Amino acid sequence: MTGTDTTTPADPVTPEAPTTAEPDTSAWGGRHVHDPTAVRDDDGTYWLFSTDARSDGPVRGGVQVRRSADLVTWDLHGWALPGVPGPAADWSGAAGLWAPEVVRVETAAGPLWRMYYSASTFGSRRSAIGLADAPHPAGPWTDRGIVVASEHVEPPAGLGHPNAIDANVVTEADGEQWLVYGSFFGGIHALPLDAATGLVADGLAAAPGALHAAPGRLLARRARAADGAVEGAFVLPRPGGGWALLVSYDSLADSYHLRAAVGDAVAGPFRDRAGRLMTDVDAEPWSVGVPVLAGHRHAGGPGILAPGHASVLTERVPAPGDGSLGRQLLVHHVRDADAPTEHRLQLRRLVWTHDGWPLVSPQPWAGVRREVDDPALWPVHAAVLDGTWEQLSPGADPTRVQDAVAGPLAWPHDVRAGVRALGGGRFAWTAADGAAVSAVVHPGWDAVRDRATLCLEALDDAGRVTLATRLP
Template identity: 70%
Template sequence: MTTSTWGGRHVHDPTVVRDDDGTYWMFSTDARSDGPVRAGVQVRTSRDLVRWELHGWALDGVPGPAGDWSGAEGLWAPDVVRAGEAGSAEWRMYYSASTFGSRRSAIGLATAPHPSGPWTDRGTVVASDHVDGPAGLGHPNAIDANLVTERGGRQWLVYGSFFGGIYALPVDPATGFVVDAPEPGALRSAPGTLLARRPRLADGAVEGAFVLPRPDGGWALLVSYDSLAGTYHLRAAVGDDVTGPFRDRGGRAMTDGAAGTEGAVEREGAASGVDPWQVGVPVLASHRLAGGPGLLAPGHASVLTEPGRQLLVHHVRDADAPTEHRVQVRRLVWTHDGWPLVSPQPWAGPDRENDDTATWPVSPAVFGGTWEVLDVGAATAKVVDGRTGALDDVLDGALTGVGRARPLGEGRFTWEHPGGPPASAPRWTSVVFPGWDAVRDRATLCLTAADDAGRVVTGTRVDDQ
């Protein structure tokens, strides 16, 4: 099996950490689009988050306890964190073992002194089976782990996929295992606190959760919706606590329509008028920029936080060859009111990107010129092309009364939507920042904006500035 030319290809469900010498380490699912899977979690390295080299596999196959329970032939969706502060001698990897469409799954824990290994399996953290849980909701599928640490050191394991939804369990920071956990491989009597769930009429399609702190307090939840190789896309919500409740910009909870039994979920969703495809704010979806490749089903994202920047790490598929998947990295920015949004352009590397927010735009004049704009929410069902022109025209006259919004630094702007008072005309909040146009191979400006109803657009300035 030739792996020297893989680079960032065959990457699915990625997470990235940085070691003390500045090397980036990426861990991802045992997935390969053109042949058999080698089990054990793929590991890659990079110095710039653009060019990747396959380092090998973290583990020698599927560990016995997780494999015996799940029947898995490979490991999925690893989440790697450092135990304690910088300089700690232990790294922890939470991996998932399951088979497609099954709820008989397990999340295991492995540890190493360095991201390069050697990795040692420590056992199963939580497992699930084909059984109903509390209130008939079904036990959450024990995959897609995300370890979240609060400022005081308290930790949570956020996990789940389809079936029962997304949950959070308290974790003992000293051991890395769930607090009061039964013996490895045993089911817990309670799955934890429900964070997000979609009803059966939406196939329960929510997975790949990642929870991160908001700049001014509280938390943001990122999750992927819908079909893995088709309508897959990324949505966001915010809440005061790691355990939620998480709500979108329209005030809808990520658990809307998710109470009671399976039948009651569907009845409640229909009775309340909750559309399971409208809950959550879409921040990244399938698209094609003029002259560039069609990008299909981006999602299952993690966030790399470094001094001065945050980067969204996710997989994406080729629209013309949906089985082909690879990694992409994009800048994640925060609006003045604390909402995470994503760049329309992939990360081009530290030599081409500008992290100095003091130099980001301060004048509404930046909204002039010609822009290519993507309507992110419209792209959840298909690959959507950008619209090019004057920004006000592309946004259907939405650019009215632009003003600066500075609580989180430069580059933040707001404007009013025309057509009536604020109650009937949602206000927009946006971030404009330097970026790199991957199609034209040059520096440019990027923007991303959301209105109060949850519509999100992103843009790339394409004229000579």
């Protein structure tokens, strides 16, 4: 959920006061999903947690919970909590909960699932991140109180104090944990967590004044010219070492889009492909970060508006000789371009270039029966770059729904002469303008034509991204 300033138009999915009657959820499926995160339990069932939001009327509070056997068909399981827990409600005045983050931890008594939820109201910095836990993703969930809280205190200068929403928990190889959080206002920060308790490690009180004095490490911030619009952060390990940062830019209702950067440590600094810091507020606001997904429309298909607030589901699927992290899926929400208040769930394959940059498929995930997970079966010859491709450039103009353009890949026809095939669908070459290009080609499923196809994701060293679908 957004934390933009109070001059921004009202968020069309801000929860209203909860009603006493339970809504009819029988046909929801993946509709009304906002700010999603997905996990897999020990028996292989997938669980999805999302913001208390519905486009067509009031909704009860407590975090929506869905389940699926295949990541394609979803059923609403219910709500994790009976409403907004007392401490968070008293502080924030929230009627619903936003942007849950769910992680599994091992304890002496067995696995424990922790849920970090956000409580706030639209346009407010009086917010809190709370913690609940359960023995299983299905619950029962027990509230453990507020982890960090913030309030609106106008600083003497700058972009303000952090807003305590949009939690992301990051665990390093040695078990050290971080709470990555923040939205608009003061930007994205990281605080160390105590892995044993799930609370802030250095004893930082939940009182907002303490958070202002010690907000943690600054990871990303946007200039006032862009309303400070950065939120929904997710940090994940890179296959070759280091970390990647995914964040959402701009307006939740229309120009929302996803950008990436990389760094050596969870606490940053993070830089984009051109070397710009994600904290650079002096650069042109839309030049910072690698744009990896934005609004678009494939020929004959629906318009996808404002994709973002992404998390990543990582599964340890065997991939002989690949050395990657296994199957990874970007879990995010989109709006319908022809009905902008309607929001729903999408998943897309997340891939890594040979030099460790995350990119996402131009096509939604179609399920294991239609997808090919083993990179040993992905293309290995440069001839695969020939033919006609339907192409998107997510960085061209993220403020509009971009129509895909069909044609040969936008590099010289003789590019094959200089292409390096690196295995597992990975390729590299030098473009005509001298830019170094890293690309991934893999099997996918064309959602519009309902057929198997190939997908390409490419990034050059100027930060330009191409997403393409091979046409018949």
